[in-house]
Amino acid sequence: MTDKQAFSPAPDYLVQVSHLKQYFPISTGFLQTTMLKAVDDVTFNIRKGETLGLVGESGCGKTTVGRTMLYLYNPTAGEIWFDGRKIGDKESLKEYRRRAQMVFQDPYSSLNPRMTVADIVAEPIDVHHLCENKKAREERVHELMRLVGLNTEHATRYAHEFSGGQRQRIGIARALASKPEFIVCDEPVSALDVSIQAQVINMLEDLQNQFGLTYLFIAHDISVVKHISNRIAVMYLGHMMELASSNELTHHPVHPYTISLMSAVPIPDPQESRKQKRIVLEGDVPSPLKMPSGCPFRTRCSRATKECAQSCPAMREVSPNHFVACHHV
C-alpha cells in the first residue's frame, strides 16, 4: 500500500485510513509525561460493502483504531477519508457522524440505564433531526426494533430488563437508526454466550446484505472474525503486521506473529487439536510505554535479527493483495 494509493480517493473505497497515529500522554512522574503510542502509522482501506476484520491481542490498539476512525479521539497524525472526502473539519464531521456508527463491546455499560429502549434507539434520530414528528419517530423506532428481532411492545422498557443478547440488539438498532453506511463493530459478540453469539453474527450478516453496510469488525476471537470478514488485518503493539483476505490469512499466514497467533487458536475438534502444532510465544507483550526499537514484535520473534532492531519494517505486498510488515518474508 503506497502513499499514492491511500491519498487518491478511489471510488470503490468507502473508508481510507492513511498513516493514522494516535498517541496518548501518560503521566509517568512529577511533571513528566510519556507518549503511549496506541496506534502508530496504520494505513488501510475498506471497500464499499466489505467487512474488514481487525484482530490482535489486548492492548494492540485495535479498539483505538476503531474509535479514532470515528473521530471519537482526535488523531495525532494521519488522515481519514470517507466516501472520497477528507474528514476533519466541522462540516464533514457532522455528516460523517451520521453516516458512520459504532456497536460497542459491552452491552451492559453502553446503554444508559435511565433511558427507555425507544429513547436509546431514537437518540441518533433526535441528534440528526431525521424524523419530522413524534409519530414518524415512533414508527421508525418500531421499524428498527423489528429489524433486529426485538418485540416492539418492549419499547418502553429499560435496558436492565433485557438479556445480554437482547441488549446487543438494542445497541445495533441504535447504530442503524441514522441509516449509516459504515459501522465499526467493536467486539460485538465477545460478551455473549456461544448460542447467542451465532444469532447476532447472522443478524449482522443479514443487515449487511439488506442495507449494503460496510463493517470494520474488531474482535479477538479469530474464528468469528474469519467467518464474518472478507479481509483481515492483524495488529500488534499499535502496528499493522499483516493484511490479507480472510482465507489466505488463516491458511497461509506469513508474518511470524500471525503464524503463532493462528497456531494458538483452539480448534473445537479433539483429534485435530492433538495434531495441531502450537507455536507457543515466549514471554509477554512489551509495555507500549517501552516499545522495542525497530520491529515491535522482535522481542518475541524466533526469526529476529540485528536488522529487526534497527528499522521498523514497512508494509509491502508479498503476493497479490497480501501485505506484510516483516524484514524476513
Added chain:
Amino acid sequence: MSMLEVKDLHTSFFTPSGEVKAVNGLSFQLDKGKVLGIVGESGSGKSVTAYSILQILTNPGRIVSGSIKLHGEELVGKSDEEMRKIRGNKISIIFQDPMTSLNPTFTIGNQLREAIILHTDRNKKQAEERAIEMLKLVGISEPEKRIHQYAYELSGGMRQRVMIAMALACEPDILIADEPTTALDVTIQAQILELMLSLQKELGMSIIMITHDMGVIAQICDEVIVMYAGGVCERGTADAIFYHPMHEYTRGLMRSIPDMSDDEKTRLVPITGTPIDLLHVPPGCPFAPRCDRAMKICLKEKPKEYWVGRDHLSACWMNIKNGACYEERPEEGTVEVEDHD
C-alpha cells in the same frame, strides 16, 4: 474407587424472588490423573458446581442435598474449620480473573507463603524457598525478584501463572480451573493450557476444567460433561462428545461455532431463543423450549440419562424414543449408537 465422587448434588440460591436451582441433581466421578471438562453457557451451573465442591458458596447459596466424597470421605456437612484443611491442600481452585483473585496489598511471595505455611509444617524460610520453586515451575523468570512484587506489576498471563503456582504449592489431588484462560489472549491461553497439562502429568493430579470454550475442551480434556440449566445433557469421552453428540443442545453448540477450516463461510445455525430463567424452570427437559426436535413428552417429563455408548451418556427423549440407548452400561466393544436422523 474414584478420587472425587459427586452424587445427586442440589445447590440453590434462596433469593427474595424465589429459589434458584443453580445445580439440580448433578452426579459425576473424577478418576486420578484425568482431566474432566465441564462446558456450558452462563447460568448453566458449572461454576456453582465448583464452588459447591469447595463449599465457598456465598450467601444466599447453599447445598440443599447430595453428597460430595473425596477419597470416600464425605465433604458435605463438614465444618468450616475442617473444610479449610481441604481447600488449597487437597482441592485447589484457579479463578477466571487473576487480577481480582490476588490481593493487591500483599506481595506475590507473601500470598504464596501464606498457603504453604498454613497447610504444611514448613517455617517461613522454607516456605519462601518453596514459593520460589513453585514460581520457577510455572515458568516465571527471576522468581527471587518476583516474590517481592505486587500483582499490579505483573501482566495478565503472569498473574494467572502465580495463581497456578499458589494452587499447586501444596500438591493438591484435584485442581479446579474455573475459566482460567477466558480473560487471556489466545497466545497466552496456549501457554497456560500447555503449562497446566505438563504440570498435571508431572504431579499426577486431576483437573476439573470449567469453560464455555469448546476449543479449550478439545485441547485438554479426557472426559466432558455438557451442562444446561443446572443439569447434565450429555457426558462422555471428548471424542464421543465431539464426534457423536447425542443431545440436541450439544449439537446446537457445535453448529453455533464458526469453523476455521470452512472457506465458504456457511451460515451459522444458532440455537433459537434464550437460556431459561432458573426461577421458573419448566417441568420437562430444560432444553425443550429451545429444541427443534422437542416432542410432547419433552415438555412434560425430565429425561433420565441413558447409555448411548460404552463411555457416553445422554439425557434426551429422542434417544429413548428411537431405542438408541441402553439401560445398562454396554459391554466393551459395543458400537456407539448412531443418530436416527
